[in-house]
Amino acid sequence: MARQNTVFKxxxxxxxxxxANTASLPSEPELGNALGVSRTxxxxxxxxxxxxxxxxxxxxxxxxxxxxxPEDYYPEDETDSLSAIIERSFMRRILAGGxxxxxxxxxxxxxxxxxxxxxxxREFLIRFSRFGLIEKRPNSHWVLKGFTREFALELTExxxxxxxxxxISFVALPAEHPAWADLxxxxxxxxxxxxDIDGRYTEFSELDERFHLLVHKSSANRFIVDFYDIITIxxxxxxxWNKTNARERNARALEEHLDYIAALRSRDPxxxxxxxxxxxxxxxxxxxxxxx
Amino acid sequence: MARQNTVFKxxxxxxxxxxANTASLPSEPELGNALGVSRTxxxxxxxxxxxxxxxxxxxxxxxxxxxxxPEDYYPEDETDSLSAIIERSFMRRILAGGxxxxxxxxxxxxxxxxxxxxxxxREFLIRFSRFGLIEKRPNSHWVLKGFTREFALELTExxxxxxxxxxISFVALPAEHPAWADLxxxxxxxxxxxxDIDGRYTEFSELDERFHLLVHKSSANRFIVDFYDIITIxxxxxxxWNKTNARERNARALEEHLDYIAALRSRDPxxxxxxxxxxxxxxxxxxxxxxx
DNA sequence: TTTTTGTCTTTTATCGACAATAGACAGTTC
DNA sequence: GAACTGTCTATTGTCGATAAAAGACAAAAA
Numbered sequence: 001m002a003r004q005n006t007v008f009k010x011x012x013x014x015x016x017x018x019x020a021n022t023a024s025l026p027s028e029p030e031l032g033n034a035l036g037v038s039r040t041x042x043x044x045x046x047x048x049x050x051x052x053x054x055x056x057x058x059x060x061x062x063x064x065x066x067x068x069x070p071e072d073y074y075p076e077d078e079t080d081s082l083s084a085i086i087e088r089s090f091m092r093r094i095l096a097g098g099x100x101x102x103x104x105x106x107x108x109x110x111x112x113x114x115x116x117x118x119x120x121x122r123e124f125l126i127r128f129s130r131f132g133l134i135e136k137r138p139n140s141h142w143v144l145k146g147f148t149r150e151f152a153l154e155l156t157e158x159x160x161x162x163x164x165x166x167x168i169s170f171v172a173l174p175a176e177h178p179a180w181a182d183l184x185x186x187x188x189x190x191x192x193x194x195x196d197i198d199g200r201y202t203e204f205s206e207l208d209e210r211f212h213l214l215v216h217k218s219s220a221n222r223f224i225v226d227f228y229d230i231i232t233i234x235x236x237x238x239x240x241w242n243k244t245n246a247r248e249r250n251a252r253a254l255e256e257h258l259d260y261i262a263a264l265r266s267r268d269p270x271x272x273x274x275x276x277x278x279x280x281x282x283x284x285x286x287x288x289x290x291x292x
Numbered sequence: 293m294a295r296q297n298t299v300f301k302x303x304x305x306x307x308x309x310x311x312a313n314t315a316s317l318p319s320e321p322e323l324g325n326a327l328g329v330s331r332t333x334x335x336x337x338x339x340x341x342x343x344x345x346x347x348x349x350x351x352x353x354x355x356x357x358x359x360x361x362p363e364d365y366y367p368e369d370e371t372d373s374l375s376a377i378i379e380r381s382f383m384r385r386i387l388a389g390g391x392x393x394x395x396x397x398x399x400x401x402x403x404x405x406x407x408x409x410x411x412x413x414r415e416f417l418i419r420f421s422r423f424g425l426i427e428k429r430p431n432s433h434w435v436l437k438g439f440t441r442e443f444a445l446e447l448t449e450x451x452x453x454x455x456x457x458x459x460i461s462f463v464a465l466p467a468e469h470p471a472w473a474d475l476x477x478x479x480x481x482x483x484x485x486x487x488d489i490d491g492r493y494t495e496f497s498e499l500d501e502r503f504h505l506l507v508h509k510s511s512a513n514r515f516i517v518d519f520y521d522i523i524t525i526x527x528x529x530x531x532x533w534n535k536t537n538a539r540e541r542n543a544r545a546l547e548e549h550l551d552y553i554a555a556l557r558s559r560d561p562x563x564x565x566x567x568x569x570x571x572x573x574x575x576x577x578x579x580x581x582x583x584x
Numbered sequence: 585t586t587t588t589t590g591t592c593t594t595t596t597a598t599c600g601a602c603a604a605t606a607g608a609c610a611g612t613t614c
Numbered sequence: 615g616a617a618c619t620g621t622c623t624a625t626t627g628t629c630g631a632t633a634a635a636a637g638a639c640a641a642a643a644a
Contacts, residue, residue: 002633003597007431027588038636039589059589060643082598108625117599118626119411126415130422132514139299139605139626145514154513161453221446222424222437223522227515294603295627319618330606331619351619352613374628400595409629410596431596431635588643595636605626612619 005044010079011035012045016054016068025055025062082116086124089114091237094133094144101146105134131230147238149291156284159231160277163212166219167260167276171267179218186211187261190254197251204250205239211257215264235287242290249286256282297336302371303327304337308346308360317347317354374408378416381406383529386425386436393438397426423522439530441583448576451523452569455504458511459552459568463559471510478503479553482546489543496542497531503549507556527579534582541578548574 014035025031025046032042046062049055052072056063090110093099107125111118125142128134133151134142145151173179189207193200209232216228239246256279263275306327317323317338324334338354341347344364348355382402385391399417403410417434420426425443426434437443465471481499485492501524508520531538548571555567 002599002631003635005634007635029588040635040637043589044635106625119598119600122626123415123418123597126418130518132518140607141625151514154515157513158515161457165453221449222443223446223450223519226422226424230515294601294629295605297604299605321618332605332607335619336605398595411628411630414596415627432637433595586644588641590641591639593636593638595634597632597634599630599632601629601631603626603628606624608621608623610619610621612617614615614617 006079006081007037008041008044009074011037011041012048013073013079015045016073019064019068023064082120083124086114086121095147095237095241099144101144101148103144105142105144131233149288152287152291155230155234158227160280162224162227163215163280164273164276166216166224167272168269170215170218170264171269171272173218179214182214183261183264186214190258194254201247201250204254298371298373299329300333300336301366303329303333304340305365305371307337308365311356311360315356374412375416378406378413387439387529387533391436391438393436393440395436397434397436423525441580444579444583447522447526450519452572454516454519455507455572456565456568458508458516459564460561462507462510462556463561463564465510471506474506475553475556478506482550486546493539493542496546
């Protein structure tokens with residue numbers, strides 16, 4: 001097979017969710033827009049919905065006949081894009097497994113391991129190389145540079161430069177800029193989670209990403225915003241792997257965020273700088289502790 | 293054909309140059325080291341040298357029989373790696389041609405244009421995307437973001453942050469660090485070029501890259517050093533295309549470099565910061581002028 | 585006249601294949 | 615016994631092929 005129809009299956013599943021609330025479906029272009037796919041895929045979905053007896057479809061009329069049952073959905077693991085699968089598998093290898101710096105990375109081996117072609121693995125590695133964890137020897141293998149203490153220090157050094165600058169430019173945003181409203185929403189979630197910290201502390205990781213990305217975006221600089229991808233992926237996988245003291249860590253970080261947010265609101269650059277520095281310093285400590 | 297033997301041809305040509313000075317060639321591993329290729333390729337080269345009657349080869353003895361003639365070399369254009377070919381072709385497209393921001397980029401079209409397969413084009417685009425000039429729409433085309441004024445401003449903003457920090461850490465390098473010797477060598481070339489500015493001003497571009505890279509490297513931060521790739525490629529292709537006032541521009545930049553180098557030598561951070569700022573400001577102006 | 589649908593073409597994502605190149609191992613030579 | 619060569623295997627770089635997905639265009643419907 002040349003390509004898995006994961007786009008179709010994933011969009012189909014999302015379409016079933018939308019089906020729950022309506023008696024009939026909108027036009028093909030509109031559906032395509034809502035699901036983020038082309039009309040070709042939409043028509044594939046409609047065809048399948050009809051086959052399963054979920055709708056009656058005749059040109060413009062798409063009448064819902066019954067509600068979807070669990071067995072109508074495609075299994076979740078068939079909806080993952082190939083690159084997502086490779087990413088997970090690769091990160092497990094280099095974070096969880098005893099991956100020594102300097103180790104060789106073998107495209108063919110990874111491909112066989114996952115059961116896919118080498119092309120996709122190559123493309124993943126090329127994309128991944130910008131994170132600075134691997135390096136290519138031309139005409140030969142890749143080398144793992146490793147998730148080391150140096151890596152963490154270099155990463156956080158740049159992060160601190162970028163975030164400090166972004167935070168300063170945040171306070172210069174006009175009052176009607178949507179970022180302020182986003183900030184309010186994000187602040188509210190902080191309070192919600194803190195109120196039930198024992199039950200919800202695991203939601204911090206995602207919130208953390210949203211908050212810092214919002215700050216970085218105010219720099220209006222593509223290089224700064226793009227760099228945040230590296231932070232995201234490192235923290236994302238790293239925290240999946242290292243969960244010691246997660247509750248305390250997250251509670252503390254939430255408090256620091258609230259300080260930081262208050263500082264942004266004050267629009268006082270000196271105060272922002274101080275709150276930002278304090279939070280980033282403790283984030284760096286946390287990261288370093290879990291490495292060494 | 294699955295793959296051009298450009299590595300072989302290029303190494304063969306370089307080997308012919310080395311041949312000029314010796315009566316016999318060293319061992320296979322040693323040759324491989326000198327040329328940066330594997331023993332397999334070395335043996336290919338030796339075989340070819342023997343076929344052409346350039347050497348007599350018997351196990352350890354590789355006696356040079358005659359000096360290479362021009363027709364012994366492979367044509368230069370057969371020694372370019374595919375990715376270098378794609379890069380040149382692509383940069384010509386987006387810098388020289390009237391490439392509007394927002395334009396779609398079509399893998400298949402580029403591949404047909406150059407007469408190669410799509411895989412290599414895809415891989416090039418993925419690698420190139422980290423420069424922030426193009427962006428992928430998943431399952432669909434790439435979009436050219438364009439070499440615009442915003443791009444130049446975002447690029448120089450980060451460059452200034454990084455270089456300032458690197459320059460400051462440069463003065464902290466111990467006196468025996470090789471960077472100081474490199475700096476001396478680079479400074480000397482500045483004087484050489486200035487002494488014959490009319491004849492040699494075109495050599496500035498390469499010198500500029502060497503100098504700034506040396507500064508960036510003293511940061512010992514892979515993200516800062518890697519970022520310099522973007523600067524390099526942008527300036528490299530940009531100056532190939534825009535040559536107005538090159539002589540005056542370069543002369544001025546050379547003087548600024550000399551100030552900057554003197555400041556580094558003084559090891560006075562305040563003086564370094566000032567000289568660095570001044571030079572980067574004028575570099576930014578130059579870049580901006582040639583865009584708008 | 586604008587939106588929707590039917591149909592058809594083009595492009596992307598992925599695979600398998602194969603030559604170029606790297607690299608491993610054992611026997612050979614100094 | 616250290617380095618070199620002969621031979622063999624494994625991996626990378628690139629191509630062509632193909633299903634999935636996107637998208638163009640004209641006919642049909644509102």
